[in-house]
Amino acid sequence: MTSAAVDTPVAAEASKAGFPRGIPFIVGNEGAERFSYYGMRAILYTYLASLYVHFVSENLLSKADTDAAKAKATAVAHLFMAGVYAFPMIGAILADRLLGKYRVILFVSVIYCAGHAVLAVAGRLAEMKNYEGAEMGMYIGLGLIAVGSGGIKPCVSANVGDQFTANSSHLVTKVFQAFYFIINFGSFFSTMITPALNDAFGPEVAFGVPGILMVIATIIFWMGRDRFVRVPPKPGGVIGALDFFSALLLFSPVIAIIVAVFVQGDHYKAPDPQGMSSAQFYSAYLTGYTSHLATSSWHYFAIAGGLVALGFVLFGMRQAREQDDGFLAVLLYSIRNRRARKEGQGFFDVAREKFGEEAAEGPPAVLRIVVVFSMVMFFWALFDQHASTWVQQAKEMNRVLTVPEWTGKFAVAATIGGALYGGTWLMMWVSNKSIPSIVPRLFFGSLVVLGVGAIGLDVAQRQTVTVELKASQIQALNPLMVMMIIPALNVFVYQPLERRGKALKPLRKMAVGMFLAAGAFAIAALLQARMEAAAAAGAKVHVLWQVAQYLVMTTSEVLISVTGLEFAYTQAPRRMKSTIMGFWLLGVTFGNVLVAFLAPMQKILSLSQFFWVFTGLMVGAAVIFTILASFYKGKTYLQTAAKH
Structure with a gap:
């Protein structure tokens, strides 16, 4: 160093x-x-x-x-x-x-x-x-x-x-x-x-x-x-160590939840839905699972409670050495000194005199955003299933593709060659170097010539090849679509609306994305029901039908993830931007814990029914998000040009 x-x-x-x-x-x-x-x-x-x-x-x-x-x-x-x-x-x-x-x-x-x-x-x-x-x-x-x-x-x-x-x-x-x-x-x-x-x-x-x-x-x-x-x-130093270890201890309940669901969740026996209405079944499931975790994992939560208490002790020691003005410090100070508020003052106004304007504005700004974004965890519960239940769905489908022989070979070679060219160009670009102008002309010219030649050979020979895709490969549609949907939304949706003076506000974009996520799982559920009916007749539905749900879900991802992070950063003071990022990522965590929480349902429900469960949850979350967003009143915090 x-x-x-x-x-x-x-x-x-x-x-x-x-x-x-x-x-x-x-x-x-x-x-x-x-x-x-x-x-x-x-x-x-x-x-x-x-x-x-x-x-x-x-x-x-x-x-x-x-x-x-x-x-x-x-x-x-x-x-x-x-x-x-x-x-x-x-x-x-x-x-x-x-x-x-x-x-x-x-x-x-x-x-x-x-x-x-x-x-x-x-x-x-x-x-x-x-x-x-x-x-x-x-x-x-x-x-x-x-x-x-x-x-x-x-x-x-x-x-x-x-x-x-x-x-x-x-x-x-x-x-x-x-x-x-x-x-x-x-x-x-x-x-x-x-x-x-x-x-x-x-x-x-x-x-x-x-x-x-x-x-x-x-x-x-x-x-x-x-x-x-x-x-x-x-x-840094001793105070930095106190910051880290107190945060680690205060974070222990989240780890305890993950460990409890991992160790004990698989042992839960879900109730038999026969003879029960949907409401009765889901109520019995949630009550039973929660009770199961409480009785079988109480010691994890008890240990986490003790660690949290120790975390507050370490945090107090840190504050005694040097006052911090972060989220937790301002929040705890406001709670302890709530009786010192004067008539007409807000909850955090008492901290304004102690920590200053920006520090005191931080926690309420963060809490306002967290309340609205609390429903986004349901989106992550659905989105991340493209790496699990959607793979299982693809596994049960016909994944055989028949393509023209030479065009198929050209497509594979062009994809690999294009990727290598793109990666090389990118690394040279960020290294402040440029590729000679003749190189892209030769490369793309060669692709055109080879592509036309491949099509010509297929027209003349009319030969085909059969390829069977792996179930796990279908999820590659997501990153591929992301790279296409972002510019498409900008060109065909955002810019035209802005020119008409009807630009979409961030929370409205996110609300649309929430309903689209529900739509994606509704498509998956309908497709799965069709697959189950076809399986009873000894047939399989082709995997290309999954393209529709991937397209809708990826559009939802762009509307929620990209927009949400950008919005959250503008709505929090500079000192609280990392705190906002932390809460955003915790939403992803709890969304995935929710899937693990409901996973035992797969033992008794068909996959189509499992998809409908998440569709219903997402519709409810989207409605609540829309209501919360309509009441949101925030303040935009932008850094000066000198800040990075």
Whole structure:
């Protein structure tokens, strides 16, 4: 670690005319890390469902056994995703308050790599028929990856912002566009490649290759160590340690919920819906499951309660050493001094004299946003099922495609070649280098010539090839559609409405997205019902029918996720922006916990009925969100041009 790389703008300013020198390493690291994560996640559900029945063919198992395995795989996959989005709260505090972003990213990347290595070993154990060891290895590996991915997630984008100064601030938007592209780029290709690796070489290789990509990501990041601007943690030292450990302890109830559902959720026996109305069944299920967790997992919650008490003790010690003006400090001060309020003062006005205007405005701004966004957790409960129950739906469908031989080969080659060209161009762009103008002309000209030639050969020869897609590969539609829907909405919806003076407000966009998510699951439920009817007649519905639900859900994602984050950032003071990010990610966590909570229903409900459950929940959440949004009155906080 050199002194020039720490706490100075030298690295960024070395390239005033273009991107800061550390950006290529951050973008390259992000691409490899996202390939690693999404590649592993692509096969997670199907692999777990097979592992739980010891890879015995479904045709040789009872329906009860297969349904139980699918329910457990759904729960575990979503609890893993819940962990991935829960740990950023801790990772952000560790980076900002104690160790700094560079150290945290590097350290947790090693944990991340270890997680992939454990998954590869677990895959090997399964091939050796040591199923108990394989299952335990999966849980350990997933836990390590959740910690690693969660630790990296809040630090990377913030680390990008740290590289820019006033001289390069005009490039911030462009670099985040590059970031968004590289994330979807890695997601699409890893989702297509990893399932094929699993079928061809087994889980040891399929889980190992994403691990290799994570090692590459770590090396790329380490190589940029002398080019990064490293903003030192504040306050650091003993106070920073108190901040981190108090936050970790106060966060323990969230971890307790995840652990309780993971350990005890699968043991819950759902009530038989026969002879019960829908309302009676769902009421009995929720009451029974909650009671089951309360009686079987009370010790987890008791321990969490003790840890929370200790967390408040540490927080008090921290405040005694040096007053903090963060969300929790202002909130607790306002509660303790509520009797000191003068007539006509609001709840947080008493904190205004102590902490200042901006600090006192922070908690009410955050709480207003959190109340409105509380319903967004239901969206995440639906959206993340494209990696679980929607994969199961695809597994039950006809996935065979018949395509013209030469056109099909050209499409594969052009996709790979285009991806390599795009990735190369992107990395050269953020490295402040350009590709000679003759290269794109030759490349795209060659594609046109080869494409026309392929079509000509197919017209002349009229030969076709048959390809069977993997069930896990269908989810690659999501990142592919994201890259098309964002510009399409801008060109065909947002800009025309703005020209007419009818621009869509952020909360209205999100409300539309919420109802679209319900629509996507309604489409999935109707499709599944059609599949169940076709299965009774010995037929299968083609997987291309899933395109409709993916299109609607991905549009919903763009309207909610992109809009929601942008809106939340403008509605919170500068000091509370990281707090807003933390609560946003917690919404993703609780959405995935909800899926795990309801997963045992798969043992007694058909998949179409399971989809209708979430459709109903989403409609209710969308209605409540719309009502809450109509009453929302916020204030926009924009940073000055000098802030980054």
